Amino acid sequence: MSAPTATRTCATLTVDLAAIAENTRHFVRVGPPDVLAVVKADGFGHGLADVARTAVANGATWLGVTSITEGVAVRAAGLTEPVLSWLNPVDVDVATAVRHRIDLAVPSTRHLAAIAGAGGRVRVHLQLDTGLARDGAAPDEWPDLMAAARQAELAGQVEVVGIMGHLAMSAYPGHSADEHGKQALLRGVAMAERAGLRPSLRHLAATAATLTDPGAHLDMVRIGAGLVGIDPSGSTRLRRALRLTAPVAQVRRVGAGVGVGYGHTSVTGRPTTLALLPLGYADGLPRAASGRAQVLVAGRRCPVVGVISMDQTVVDVGDLPVEPGDEAVVFGPGGQPAVDEPTVEEWAVWAGTIPHEIVTGIGHRVRRSVR
Numbered sequence: 288m289s290a291p292t293a294t295r296t297c298a299t300l301t302v303d304l305a306a307i308a309e310n311t312r313h314f315v316r317v318g319p320p321d322v323l324a325v326v327k328a329d330g331f332g333h334g335l336a337d338v339a340r341t342a343v344a345n346g347a348t349w350l351g352v353t354s355i356t357e358g359v360a361v362r363a364a365g366l367t368e369p370v371l372s373w374l375n376p377v378d379v380d381v382a383t384a385v386r387h388r389i390d391l392a393v394p395s396t397r398h399l400a401a402i403a404g405a406g407g408r409v410r411v412h413l414q415l416d417t418g419l420a421r422d423g424a425a426p427d428e429w430p431d432l433m434a435a436a437r438q439a440e441l442a443g444q445v446e447v448v449g450i451m452g453h454l455a456m457s458a459y460p461g462h463s464a465d466e467h468g469k470q471a472l473l474r475g476v477a478m479a480e481r482a483g484l485r486p487s488l489r490h491l492a493a494t495a496a497t498l499t500d501p502g503a504h505l506d507m508v509r510i511g512a513g514l515v516g517i518d519p520s521g522s523t524r525l526r527r528a529l530r531l532t533a534p535v536a537q538v539r540r541v542g543a544g545v546g547v548g549y550g551h552t553s554v555t556g557r558p559t560t561l562a563l564l565p566l567g568y569a570d571g572l573p574r575a576a577s578g579r580a581q582v583l584v585a586g587r588r589c590p591v592v593g594v595i596s597m598d599q600t601v602v603d604v605g606d607l608p609v610e611p612g613d614e615a616v617v618f619g620p621g622g623q624p625a626v627d628e629p630t631v632e633e634w635a636v637w638a639g640t641i642p643h644e645i646v647t648g649i650g651h652r653v654r655r656s657v658r
């Protein structure tokens with residue numbers, strides 16, 4: 288099979304929608320009736336519209352984003368499911384949210400006042416901080432938030448459809464902090480009911496808690512990483528959905544004692560062949576992985592040598608018969624014993640980070656291909 292010219296001349300990120308479909312079906316099977324597909328950050332780098340459409344086609348009933356802009360992109364992709372946006376400034380563009388039927392998470396009384404004053408009946412989810420000290424209302428603000436939400440509801444300004452929290456420790460199943468987080472959310476729900484609110488959707492769990500703690504499922508789960516094959520809990524085998532390849536741009540034969548790249552952080556120990564790949568940290572290969580990373584060239588794992596620079600990466604291919612134009616696999620889904628391609632998880636370890644940062648960091652110069 289001969290690849291189209293473009294795949295041979297530039298780095299290509301191939302997204303496997305069948306993997307995303309299969310992962311979605313897994314969460315629909317194990318989760319509560321409503322599964323919200325989180326498609327923030329361009330669908331975790333896999334393409335917002337493609338991930339959203341695939342998730343919905345396979346049983347996801349809601350879509351979730353951080354910003355209104357991302358919510359509008361979901362609508363522009365033709366999706367009609369309910370959308371929730373949960374990270375907005377106080378002066379959030381409420382009119383655009385309402386026009387596009389985007390629900391808003393409300394993390395403070397100030398946000399609520401701004402939303403209630405915008406005119407129109409805005410669908411909101413009360414967002415409670417259940418243990419991260421990050422987004423959401425701090426517990427001491429809950430009584431005021433609930434009372435104000437009830438007032439705004441009675442005034443016809445908002446409709447409280449949901450109440451949400453988020454867990455800090457779900458990568459560590461059974462951690463006591465998440466037990467506190469669950470109890471905190473339920474306390475918030477009881478408080479909301481005492482205030483006269485009737486949110487029908489209580490939601491707390493993301494990927495890891497959904498996979499490890501059915502007690503956290505409540506009415507809806509919010510799945511991002513899991514859709515694209517990342518399981519922070521390490522409990523479940525999901526299907527990875529990305530392959531990043533690059534053509535070898537140049538090869539050179541060098542002797543022993545040759546310094547490679549900026550700072551000569553690597554010096555050849557023997558005569559060898561160096562293959563140059565036309566992508567670097569601007570394309571999402573973390574510079575921190577220099578000296579540890581490997582890529583697959585000519586069917587073999589070969590070490591990245593020298594520092595990964597902005598646009599280029601050097602690979603020591605030894606005596607392998609590598610030619611310019613040969614395809615290197617930077618990472619792939621793995622799982623086929625005969626094909627020892629590196630995975631996103633390995634890149635994350637090499638760079639001292641998590642897979643999420645690798646998949647959301649692929650740069651704009653890399654060509655996208657979907658299959």
Ligand SMILES: *Cc1c(COP(=O)(O)O)cnc(C)c1O
Pocket residue numbers: 325327373453492493494495509510511512513519
């Ligand atoms: C990103 C995000 C999620 C998705 O988390 P995953 O672990 O990627 O499934 C869920 N809820 C909120 C509030 C988020 O910001």
